[in-house]
Amino acid sequence: MKKLAFILAFIMSLTLMSLSLTCAVQLPLRVVVDGDKLTFPDAQPFIDQNNRTQTPAKFIGEALGAKVTWDSIGRRAIFVSDGIELILYIGKKEYTLNGQKKLMDTAAIIKDDRTFVPAKYIAESFGASVEWDSSIKTVYITTGTxxxxxxxxxxxxxxxxxxxxxxxxxxxxxxxxxxxxxxxxxxxxxxxxxxxxxxxxxxxxxxxxxxxxxxxxxxxxxxxxxxxxxxxxxxxxxxxxxxxxxxxxxxxxxxxxxxxxxxxx
Structure with missing residues (x-):
């Protein structure tokens, strides 16, 4: 009986903890690339005013196999991988993909001295597919690599x-x-x-x-x-x-x- 009581108490404590955490705070955003959950050591991804997931440029770019550089004069983030060059400009919806001008429904931004870029446009520019699960606030990116x-x-x-x-x-x-x-x-x-x-x-x-x-x-x-x-x-x-x-x-x-x-x- 004593062991049974402990087990029931343990289960109840875990359940209550899960419920209280879910109710008390918002679930953190997760970005998963080919089954791997990306780790962001400091600046964290967030949903912008256009309902797009903004992620630190360096981490999302490198997870997709791209070299990421920052042009401070042009205020632009440059991603290069396997002959593909993607350029996003801070504060602008217009971007270029292999020299062709394109338009997105949001923009790259600077926040807390870190460059943030919309995950969807980065991933799709390099041929990956993107899925969003709102119930667990997770972006799934599949590259096929x-x-x-x-x-x-x-x-x-x-x-x-x-x-x-x-x-x-x-x-x-x-x-x-x-x-x-x-x-x-x-x-x-x-x-x-x-x-x-x-x-x-x-x-x-x-x-x-x-x-x-x-x-x-x-x-x-x-x-x-x-x-x-x-x-x-x-x-x-x-x-x-x-x-x-x-x-x-x-x-x-x-x-x-x-x-x-x-x-x-």
Missing amino acids: LKTGTKTVAGFEVPLDYKLLVFKPVGDDRVDATFVVDFLNPNFDKQIVEVEKLLSQKCDSTTVKQVINHIKQKKSRWDELPEEFIFDNKSKRYIWIKESRSSNIDICYLTEETSKKYANN
């Missing part, structure tokens, strides 16, 4: 060509790694397979099957998925599948310390 190699997230070896979003949450000491399956990302079924392969690196097959069976209950972005906690005997960790009422499903691999507290009560 084949990536090779892996990256390490909390000990998980994540292939760079995965469609799945994998990251270690900043400021949340309860979670080591978060896997985000999203109906707006290309190939939803492939993301499920990727979750299965990644969890199999650290968890036993029974746990992985339970996780997959649970998230598969959500058949579309509009279906509601209940919250679930699953303990893995191999890693001695809990996996927290958050409640989902939008396009994304967050699967959290809890830290060792949090899992021990949870298991010992």
Whole structure:
């Protein structure tokens, strides 16, 4: 009974924390390029008065494989990649793409001594597609470029060509790694397979099957998925599948310390 009471209290505290955070503050904007969440160390992206996502020029440009330079005299940001030259002028809706004049519905700006540019026009100028999910304030950019190699997230070896979003949450000491399956990302079924392969690196097959069976209950972005906690005997960790009422499903691999507290009560 004591352990059951702790578990119920733990679940309630996490749920209340999630609800209170959602209600108290606005969700931060996220920019995801080919499944990788961009990190902005200081200046953060924002929605401008024309409802366009403005992002620091250097980071969005380099994420798309472009060399970014700043012309202080002409007050313009220059992006060059694979024979494509894109020039945006501060405060002007007019821009040039390989010498041709074009028009956008917003403008690049200077804010806090940082150059901000509209993500949509940067991405599309280099042949990428752009999707916006207002429910989680996320811009998804898909370049179609084949990536090779892996990256390490909390000990998980994540292939760079995965469609799945994998990251270690900043400021949340309860979670080591978060896997985000999203109906707006290309190939939803492939993301499920990727979750299965990644969890199999650290968890036993029974746990992985339970996780997959649970998230598969959500058949579309509009279906509601209940919250679930699953303990893995191999890693001695809990996996927290958050409640989902939008396009994304967050699967959290809890830290060792949090899992021990949870298991010992």
